[in-house]
Amino acid sequence: MEIQWYPGHMAKAKRELKAILPLLDIIIEVTDARIPKSSRNPDLISLTKNKPRLLLLNKVDLADPVATDQWVNYYRLSGERVIPFNARTGEQLAALEDLINQVGRETLAPKPIWRLGVVGVPNCGKSSVLNRLAGRSAAQVGERPGVTRGRQWVKRGKWEILDTPGMLWPKIGDVETGLKLAWVGTIKPENLDPEELVLNLLGWLQENYPVALQSNYGLTPPEVAGEPYSVLQVIGKRRGCLRRGGEVDLRRTAELIGYDFRQGKLGAITLETTSASHVLP
Incomplete structure (x- = not known):
């Protein structure tokens, strides 16, 4: 079963992210906890590798809790700053806020505003994460991939947070990864x-x-x-x-x-x- 999905707006999203990256201080990479590996876009990781990055395993309420604990330990042992997260309920929001402040103090020069970029594949919950961080419904949220199409800056205290459109990579390398992305709704079901x-x-x-x-x-x-x-x-x-x-x-x-x-x-x-x-x- 061949699974490919890379419409024009994703190529545009990649160009826009590359253009805005110099302005961002901290990257918040949102993944789907049901597929903690397959929902990590290698292009995003490559683009943001020189920025402090936090990894969120979002939608933990839908994932096997034992497996989630194993993935958290796995990524932490690999040197990632990772948090299991539930943007729907706000579970672990305080831990995320603390980690953002810790990373900012450790990696950033003193400045009045820290700019955070929320990135990830489509339908992983980026806008919901941003809304939790903002403390209000500041970004459009939808259950289908492709809802966020443009830049959305939200200010909270000393943070300015940017929500970015979901971005897949041009070619999904293997069928298994493509199936997982399709099963959780990262790829629009009607395309298959x-x-x-x-x-x-x-x-x-x-x-x-x-x-x-x-x-x-x-x-x-x-x-x-x-x-x-x-x-x-x-x-x-x-x-x-x-x-x-x-x-x-x-x-x-x-x-x-x-x-x-x-x-x-x-x-x-x-x-x-x-x-x-x-x-x-």
């Missing part, structure tokens, strides 16, 4: 075949989180152990995704499962582990 996408997701869940399928869709262990296509059929019947004559509407069923997963209805799930991983340069 929903049935093929969800069949891959079902296969992964059968292997790694079979209980999530059992509990959410009322499947029996033998049903969960079937081929992904048969699991899709069974879920479609159970959820009433039927065409006239009783035939399962596979597309509608796939869209339902994809939505359930992105909203966390299948439980707290992390799609990658720290084993056999590596830190991007």
Whole structure:
């Protein structure tokens, strides 16, 4: 399954970020805690490597807490300044604010204003992070990638915070990474075949989180152990995704499962582990 998505506004976002970087003092890189490696844009890391950088594993409420702890330890051992974060509730906001102040004191010359840049891939929660830091709804927030298209500066005390449009890299190197990005909604689902996408997701869940399928869709262990296509059929019947004559509407069923997963209805799930991983340069 080929997954590529690099529309013109992303190339523009990269050019704009390169232009604004000299003005930024601290970079706040926001990732999705469900894919703490795959949601790190290597272009962003390369562009910001000479700036003090904080790494947020956002959406921890949707991720497996055990896996999140492992990723936090992994990145800290790799020298990253990392915090697990929930922009929806503000969990760990005080820790983030303290870390920003600590990094500023340690790395920046005395100045009246510190400029912070919030960066990351689409739909990882950058605008929600900015709103938490600002203490108000200062940036537009949406559940779909591509909501933020222009620069948004927000002032709070001695901070000026810039929210930037989500940015993917031009070519996703492997299918596995592309699938993970698509499953969590970083890549717009309508740009892909929903049935093929969800069949891959079902296969992964059968292997790694079979209980999530059992509990959410009322499947029996033998049903969960079937081929992904048969699991899709069974879920479609159970959820009433039927065409006239009783035939399962596979597309509608796939869209339902994809939505359930992105909203966390299948439980707290992390799609990658720290084993056999590596830190991007």
